[in-house]
Amino acid sequence: AYDIRPYVEDRDDTDWPRLITTGLIDPFECRWGIDRCRYLKADYSFPVIRPDEQHPARVKKRLALKDRPKVLIAGVAGPGRRLEAFVDTEGRYCGAVSTYTVLHPDDSVVELERLCEFLNTEEVAHLVASILGGASMGSGLLTIRKDFLLDLRIPNLS
Numbered sequence: 001a002y003d004i005r006p007y008v009e010d011r012d013d014t015d016w017p018r019l020i021t022t023g024l025i026d027p028f029e030c031r032w033g034i035d036r037c038r039y040l041k042a043d044y045s046f047p048v049i050r051p052d053e054q055h056p057a058r059v060k061k062r063l064a065l066k067d068r069p070k071v072l073i074a075g076v077a078g079p080g081r082r083l084e085a086f087v088d089t090e091g092r093y094c095g096a097v098s099t100y101t102v103l104h105p106d107d108s109v110v111e112l113e114r115l116c117e118f119l120n121t122e123e124v125a126h127l128v129a130s131i132l133g134g135a136s137m138g139s140g141l142l143t144i145r146k147d148f149l150l151d152l153r154i155p156n157l158s
Contacts, residue, residue: 003056004049004096005040012046017066017094019047025074025084027120030093039096049094065101067091069109071116073100073149077142081133082125087116100149118154127152 008019012033021039024031037044049063068091074084075098089109095101104111118124132142 002040004059004062007050007052007055007059008039008042008044008047009050010044010046011048014048015092016048016050017063018092019044019049019096020072020093020099021047021096022074022076022098025072025086025099026078027082027084028086028116030072030086030088032093063094065103066094068103069107069112071102071112071119073102073119073144075099075144077128077132077144080125081129081142082122083119083128083144085116085119087112089113100144100146102149115154124152 004019009016018032019037019039020030020032021037024035024037033046037047039047049059055063070088070091070093071085072088072093072095078084087109089112102112102115104115128142128144128148132145132148
């Protein structure tokens, strides 16, 4: 989070990578440019990441994923203790800390859309509540853990 902070700007007039935080992810929807974004005690309407040759290695690694189609998953369960995910079909968004990025090996948008459908189901919402519910934060919000996502048994979506 702190590595990328010096490169975050508030602009809607550029094609720079759009920074996505957990708060900008709703089921099937990206709220970038619609909702205000709070990132490291600063507010943005249109958070983007300024290109720079001096990006730290971790930032370069994250930005390398930006151009590919992907599913972005919020790292905190939304209302109703449910997973929230959307498909970035055009490769415009870069997930910030507390988001998860899922790629398809062949960049299949159809398969990513199927995965997104599954992740936003009531079945997965039930799993979030039952498996992660005991570790809820004081606010009642649930942190989505990487091991939870890796252990999900995804049905054959084809």
